[in-house]
Amino acid sequence: xxxxxxxxxxxxxxxxxxxxxxxxxxxxxxxxxxxxxxxxxxxxxxxxxxxxxxxxxxxxxxxxxxxxxxxxxxxxxxxxxxxxxxxxxxxxxxxxxxxxxxxxxxxxxxxxxxxxxxxxxxxxx
Amino acid sequence: xxxxxxxxxxxxxxxxxxxxxxxxxxxxxxxxxxxxxxxxxxxxxxxxxxxxxxxxxxxxxxxxxxxxxxxxxxxxxxxxxxxxxxxxxxxxxxxxxxxxxxxxxxxxxxxxxxxxxxxxxxxxxxxxxxxxxxxxxxxxxxxxxxxxxxxxxxxxxxxxxxxxxxxxxxxxxxxxxxxxxxxxxxxxxxxxxxxxxxxxxxxxxxxxxxxxxxxxxxxxxxxxxxxxxxxxxxxxxxxxxxxxxxxxxxxxxxxxxxxxxxxxxxxxxxxxxxxxxxxxxxxxxxxxxxxxxxxxxxxxxxxxxxxxxxxxxxxxxxxxxxxxxxxxxxxxxxxxxxxxxxxxxxxxxxxxxxxxxxxxxxx
Numbered sequence: 435x436x437x438x439x440x441x442x443x444x445x446x447x448x449x450x451x452x453x454x455x456x457x458x459x460x461x462x463x464x465x466x467x468x469x470x471x472x473x474x475x476x477x478x479x480x481x482x483x484x485x486x487x488x489x490x491x492x493x494x495x496x497x498x499x500x501x502x503x504x505x506x507x508x509x510x511x512x513x514x515x516x517x518x519x520x521x522x523x524x525x526x527x528x529x530x531x532x533x534x535x536x537x538x539x540x541x542x543x544x545x546x547x548x549x550x551x552x553x554x555x556x557x558x559x
Numbered sequence: 560x561x562x563x564x565x566x567x568x569x570x571x572x573x574x575x576x577x578x579x580x581x582x583x584x585x586x587x588x589x590x591x592x593x594x595x596x597x598x599x600x601x602x603x604x605x606x607x608x609x610x611x612x613x614x615x616x617x618x619x620x621x622x623x624x625x626x627x628x629x630x631x632x633x634x635x636x637x638x639x640x641x642x643x644x645x646x647x648x649x650x651x652x653x654x655x656x657x658x659x660x661x662x663x664x665x666x667x668x669x670x671x672x673x674x675x676x677x678x679x680x681x682x683x684x685x686x687x688x689x690x691x692x693x694x695x696x697x698x699x700x701x702x703x704x705x706x707x708x709x710x711x712x713x714x715x716x717x718x719x720x721x722x723x724x725x726x727x728x729x730x731x732x733x734x735x736x737x738x739x740x741x742x743x744x745x746x747x748x749x750x751x752x753x754x755x756x757x758x759x760x761x762x763x764x765x766x767x768x769x770x771x772x773x774x775x776x777x778x779x780x781x782x783x784x785x786x787x788x789x790x791x792x793x794x795x796x797x798x799x800x801x802x803x804x805x806x807x808x809x810x811x812x813x814x815x816x817x818x819x820x821x822x823x824x825x826x827x828x829x830x831x832x833x834x835x836x837x838x839x840x841x842x843x844x845x846x847x848x849x850x851x852x853x854x855x856x857x858x859x860x861x862x863x864x865x866x867x868x869x870x871x872x873x874x875x876x877x878x879x880x881x882x883x884x885x886x887x888x889x890x891x892x893x894x895x896x897x898x899x900x901x902x903x904x905x906x907x908x909x910x911x912x913x914x915x916x917x918x919x920x921x922x
Contacts, residue, residue: 471578471590471593471594471783472593472594472595474595474851474873475849475850475851475873477850477902490902493902495851495873497594497595497783497787497872497873497875498594498783498786499853500851500853500902502902526593
């Protein structure tokens with residue numbers, strides 16, 4: 435069984451969101467990393483990019499395939515996680531500490547549309 | 560999927576927690592632990608693959624050699640018994656039915672080892688070509704299982720585990736030996752760019768051999784690593800580098816096409832192609848910035864689409880993004896600067912040779 439921490443929001447497309455004030459940290463779930471296999475590359479948007487909820491913002495690539503990353507919220511990219519960019523396999527080892535980007539949310543109400551942990555657990559069995 | 564077949568090693572794969580997927584009509588292990596770990600085991604030590612899905616077609620009879628030379632691009636008649644020869648079957652239009660290994664068992668018997676996904680097509684195609692030849696063709700794919708043991712420690716493993724000295728078995732030759740009291744065909748061949756062996760035999764004995772390898776620490780490797788390994792060695796995969804829309808000359812496998820033979824199916828079209836000049840060529844391609852080129856991604860020179868990626872990876876051994884690509888001949892020179900389109904971004908790269916790494920075959 436993959437892990438689904440209680441303190442996060444989830445997208446149907448297997449991204450997680452951790453909220454600190456007005457900032458959303460975004461990564462991919464344990465279920466997603468397991469499905470992908472060894473992550474070898476993350477392709478992330480530049481700082482300052484403006485993202486729209488449910489629109490593609492980059493990709494996470496395993497040895498075998500590329501998967502689109504979908505933005506769980508709208509807002510501006512304020513930081514990339516350089517550690518993950520430099521060591522993408524960290525996503526496999528510790529998915530919930532391997533955030534990809536921080537987004538300054540333009541509409542925190544969008545979080546209401548995301549899944550709660552128990553709801554995500556249902557779709558990631 | 561009720562029609563999906565299981566190899567004789569299926570239970571072992573499940574016990575080892577492999578990710579199983581349907582491939583060419585079989586449940587096959589894609590990965591056991593991680594593709595990079597399995598890949599490195601083969602490059603640095605020794606790994607093994609269940610390749611029981613591969614097809615085996617036996618050609619027997621007075622005209623066996625003449626028949627194989629009629630359907631096969633490479634040449635078998637002049638070779639000694641015990642030799643393994645790589646080549647292709649072609650359609651009359653010069654494109655590829657399949658690539659295969661031919662094992663010369665005697666002057667009246669050859670074993671053809673073909674791709675799993677092409678077994679039915681190949682068998683029919685072969686049968687259709689037999690008119691005028693005294694041969695009997697039998698599809699033995701369901702009766703023969705196969706393990707590929709690959710890596711620099713493969714020879715030592717065979718000695719250690721089976722007390723079998725294969726140091727005199729040359730690259731691309733085979734022997735028939737007894738393992739666990741059962742007659743096996745063992746060839747010094749593989750699909751990884753490393754030294755190693757392919758072992759063919761009946762299911763129960765193959766399953767016993769697999770367990771013996773496991774208990775001696777040979778790393779089981781899935782089809783995921785099989786693909787990353789063969790790619791780095793620039794070995795073609797049917798459906799990627801070669802297919803029924805490409806000729807072996809375009810794919811750069813002239814070495815395996817004996818144009819000096821009197822005839823083989825597809826030869827006259829290849830002669831015409833050579834006279835006219837080839838319009839496309841399979842090349843190596845290396846990206847200048849970090850991104851991963853994948854099969855089907857288009858290549859551009861300015862606004863002109865000049866080809867596509869056939870296989871690409873972030874090479875596990877080299878740590879850089881490389882690919883094989885089929886491109887127009889006019890941009891196929893080494894050093895030619897092209898762009899590959901990845902998620903709507905143009906990524907610059909350069910055409911290069913396909914010698915991504917030096918192969919460690921037994922000399």
